[in-house]
Amino acid sequence: AVNCAAPLLDMVRYERFGLGRAWVHEYGSAAVERELEWLLSYSPYHHVRPGVRYPAVLLSAFDNDTRVDPLHARKMCAALQHAAVDGAEIVLRREDLGHGARSRSEAAGYAADVLTFLGAATGLRPRELPTR
Template sequence: MPITQRPDLFRVGLPLVPLTDMIRYPGSGSGQTWIPEYGSAAVPSQFAALFAYSPYHHVQPGAAYPSVLALSADSDDRVDPMHARKFVAALQSASSGGPVLLSTQRNAGHRGADAIKRWVEDEADAYAFTLSEMGVP
């Protein structure tokens, strides 16, 4: 995730149902089915590759991370919401930058509820957060 790789390049991050713990991802949601694509932390060479880009494992204390609004869903069966929760908690604890917030849709799956009203509200929140953090009135 670019905001942990190069936080200096961004003012705002909007992780959308993010997969952030690349070491433990097989233990939740659909994680087991992704091993052929991503690899397994049980294989030493694959562990090294997974760890090298695992956003959760690269949160550094005191870093000036961009403002973040992570978007998740409490009933996501693809990417367990624990990824967003853990990542936001780590950023909140470590960051010396802007606010780090989590918005979790209730009774929603991967990428939210089917209701267009809820989708519009989420998009409006993301735009409002982004524009506010960029200083746009």
């Protein structure tokens, strides 16, 4: 099972959104043919293939994220849902937050959602708590 939060996944178009232009020196630019080849070689979005048995995936997008545009998680979720076989659970979780800034109660809720998803996807069975 996979938990993927605030991801940068479309490496070919990342520089067109949000702070992407600031990362060109680090990742390269699709406008430069040689760099486009690099980007395509490792861009997760561009490696999604139809008919593949993907694991359960929880993608989290934060609508007010100024660093990593939430479109990356949305696009990857749609691509995986379209490509996956055997009814793999591919889920998008979204919040009206920025990149990591949240209250303790929101952080606890997020952690509970992630752990619940991963536990269910990996077959974890809840145990009854002992009573006193």
